[in-house]
Amino acid sequence: MKIVIINGPNLNFLGTREPEIYGKQTLKEIERKIQQYAENQEVDCSFFQSNSEGELIDRIQQAHIDKVDGIVLNPAAYTHYSYAIHDAVKSVNVPTVEVHLSAIHSRESFRKDSVVAPACIGQISGFGATGYLLAIQALKEARNKGEN
Numbered sequence: 462m463k464i465v466i467i468n469g470p471n472l473n474f475l476g477t478r479e480p481e482i483y484g485k486q487t488l489k490e491i492e493r494k495i496q497q498y499a500e501n502q503e504v505d506c507s508f509f510q511s512n513s514e515g516e517l518i519d520r521i522q523q524a525h526i527d528k529v530d531g532i533v534l535n536p537a538a539y540t541h542y543s544y545a546i547h548d549a550v551k552s553v554n555v556p557t558v559e560v561h562l563s564a565i566h567s568r569e570s571f572r573k574d575s576v577v578a579p580a581c582i583g584q585i586s587g588f589g590a591t592g593y594l595l596a597i598q599a600l601k602e603a604r605n606k607g608e609n
């Protein structure tokens with residue numbers, strides 16, 4: 462099973478960025494943890510981060526072209542207003558799980574709404590980096606259900 466982990470703007474600054482909210486781990490450290498988990502689960506994982514909306518959309522489309530089995534997507538602030546990312550997820554035939562490190566529903570009111578989540582099979586928020594692992598698990602289970 463092939464999965465791509467896509468992270469949006471400012472997540473390249475994890476470790477430095479508001480550690481009391483997002484934790485002390487860098488994105489590289491989180492990606493290493495995901496990689497280890499994925500290997501144990503026999504999942505082939507690739508990673509992408511961008512601060513640009515267009516590059517995130519290109520990577521989502523590429524996942525379709527590459528016939529990837531699932532996308533784990535943290536659209537970061539784009540979550541709350543990017544209809545273009547919503548449309549990109551809708552355009553591709555790849556099940557997508559939205560992930561947030563922080564508990565977006567218990568923060569500022571502008572973070573409670575996700576315009577991307579309605580295009581996804583589910584959303585995980587508030588469990589830090591563990592959320593990415595839970596998303597991989599969810600994609601695996603969704604795939605197995607589809608095959609039964």
Ligand code: DQA
Pocket residue numbers: 470471472535536537538539540560561562563564565572
């Ligand atoms: C975030 C939550 C967003 O509201 C915020 O803009 C981010 C990170 C998270 O992972 O908790 O950049 O997606």
